[in-house]
Amino acid sequence: MAVGAAGYRYRPETVDRISEILGAARTAGVPVVARGSGCSYGDAALVPEGLVLDLSKMRRLLAWDPASGIVDVEPGMTVEQLWRHTLGDGWWPPIVTGTMEPSIGGCLSMNVHGKNNWVRGTMGDHCLELDLLTPDGGLRTLSRDTEPELFHAVIGGFGQLGLVTRARLQLKRVHSGLTEAKAVAAPDLGSLLQRLDDAKDDWEYVIGWVDAFPGGGKLGRGLLHFARHLEADEDPDPGASLNPANQDLPGTLFGVVPKTMMWRMIKPFTNNLGMRAINLAKIFHGSTIADGAVYRQSLAAFSFLLDYVPDWKKIYLPGGLIQHQSFVPAAEAERVFSRQLEICRRRGMPSYLGVLKRHRPDDFLLTHGVDGFSLALDFPVVEARRDELWTMVRELADPVVAAGGRFYPAKDAALPGELYRASFRNGEIEAFCGLKRRLDPDGLLRSSLATRLLGE
Ligand SMILES: Cc1cc2nc3c(=O)[nH]c(=O)nc-3n(C[C@H](O)[C@H](O)[C@H](O)COP(=O)(O)OP(=O)(O)OC[C@H]3O[C@@H](n4cnc5c(N)ncnc54)[C@H](O)[C@@H]3O)c2cc1C
Incomplete structure (x- = not known):
């Protein structure tokens, strides 16, 4: 919202059309970024002078079984369209975001969490399988059983390993609306x-x-x-x-x-x-x-x-807003969040909206989940203080890394890449970049966020 980039937008309606566009982009040497509903706060679905694959026309319900609550959808289907299809049969998405606009493809690519992260995990935890169109045009079906490594990297991998073209989700039984x-x-x-x-x-x-x-x-x-x-x-x-x-x-x-x-x-x-x-x-x-x-x-x-x-x-116009959401282990949360709130006060840039949630760890490679809490802070961007705000985000992030915490790319526009990378201590970034080089050796899929955070 506070950042932007100029590029070309395509709105394919079929998987074949996406393949054609990827092929043309490769020939022309133009980077491609996927876009669901564009609800990520920062630069996740942006690439300068590139091609934006807007998947919002691919929003069909492919299969629905009201007996089991298992649904197959195209990636552009939104959270709202999903629950409107299934609630009458007594099923609700187990994970929903604070707005119903995001697409299922975008939600899986950021591995979104809801207000029940502690008890239900992330959207990826309820994904049974997905189809991934890789930059070379190959279509793979991934699940926990077939290609588990890739499945756990694609979910939460902010669209860098391929395009999710179908997702199968297990919904949650509800007996009342x-x-x-x-x-x-x-x-x-x-x-x-x-x-x-x-x-x-x-x-x-x-x-x-x-x-x-x-x-x-x-x-x-x-x-x-x-x-x-x-x-x-x-x-x-x-x-x-x-x-x-x-x-x-x-x-x-x-x-x-x-x-x-x-x-x-x-x-x-x-x-x-x-x-x-x-x-x-x-x-x-x-x-x-x-x-x-x-x-x-x-x-x-x-x-x-x-x-x-x-x-x-x-x-928040004209400057827009940024959000910073950090995840801190439970024992350190009060100390780190107090410090963050003090930093904002000292700099005269208090957050206009602060939201706390309780989280648990999960199995996804670039997970933001910890056994602890997250604090999301919204800041207006005032042009005259923009650089100071970006400096402050660095200051907010330092104690998170020191405490063994994580950050959430979907909410971020200002986090320095070295701090994001420092929050992974067990070779996760190297493993992810290894997969990226294997699946996308030419770096066809690119976003401003990936370049910033992965440093590649
Ligand atoms: C008001 C508001 C409230 C929110 N509340 C929450 C919340 O409670 N919990 C939470 O976790 N998040 C929350 N978010 C963040 C939001 O859910 C995520 O940013 C989500 O990824 C947005 O989905 P989208 O379809 O808009 O994806 P986009 O923002 O368009 O894209 C997100 C990323 O996914 C990639 N991508 C999109 N589609 C595909 C695809 N088919 N295949 C591969 N890659 C793809 C893009 O390249 C990009 O990197 C909130 C956002 C807003 C604006």
Whole structure:
């Protein structure tokens, strides 16, 4: 959002057409990058003077078995299209992102996590097999049994080893389209982390919101939201709640203000003073009348909070925003995140939105999963302070590496490659680059992110 590149865009509709385009790009010596829905915050789906393979027209449902919950989809199908197809049969994607716009191909390529990472893992954990079109035009079917090494490298390999042209996913059985959710306030970072950790085995979904403005004893104060799926006997009308039409997010705020107007209303507050006030209002509400509140919410409303505000990114214009999400082992999380919040305060660049999640490790080669927590911090990009912001991201990342943590490429635009590489200590980067050289010796698939992070 704060970075860009000029190139050519193609929107193929078939695998054969992708092969033709790859062949033409190779002949012309032009680099290619895949693009799903373009929801990654940074430079993941960008390549300067290259060719963007926009897969958004390849969004067909290829096979659906409502008895087993196994679905085959083309890569451009979005999370929203997927759940709209399957919820009526009682199946929900086991992993969803904070917006329903991402494509399944993009989600697998970044190996996305949801608010239930601790209990369900990543989207890759629910992928049974996928088809990969390699840069030489070959089509392989990968799974945990056939070519496990490549399967675990392609998922989370940010599109550098080939193009995912089909994915088979196992969905999760749900008996209601409703969740029961609970809101809890926490006065400081330590208690926020503790309460999140205490809740992780009792609730399917746990997420924390951090007010990044205050320091001292209030550093890292925030609110927590937990949720679980309702069982059939708890839902007075499961048939109705499972109907996708009844999941639609409200079109207005308080029944009056059209959602499409919301970003315009927030925009005047998009500065340090205004965001401090918004955060304060949220904390006040969350720690008084809303503290301990238990309520029911549709799955879509609980899961896709950001979709309540269409075009929310426009509040950050003209500079855009960057996000930095670091993953830190549980024992080190309070120390590292406190330091990060202090660094932002000292530099006068507080995060406007801070989000905490609980994670677990997984088997994917370039995984960002650790047994610990992640803190995602959003920063507006103000042109006059752009270099300072990029320097600050380096400062935020240093203690993460020292603590044995990781970073999430999908959220990143500013992380220096050497820090990303330093976060892998067991030869993972070398193994990945070895696969890349084997499958793509000419470096046909390239992205600004891969060049930055892999240093190749
Ligand atoms: C509001 C918001 C909330 C979010 N919440 C979460 C969250 O809760 N959890 C989380 O994990 N992430 C989250 N994300 C990040 C987002 O889910 C990931 O960036 C995801 O990869 C986006 O999918 P996309 O289809 O837009 O992919 P793109 O951004 O278009 O591409 C992502 C990467 O995948 C590659 N790629 C895309 N399609 C293919 C393909 N078919 N084959 C090979 N490579 C491909 C691209 O080259 C690129 O490197 C969020 C993003 C936003 C904007």
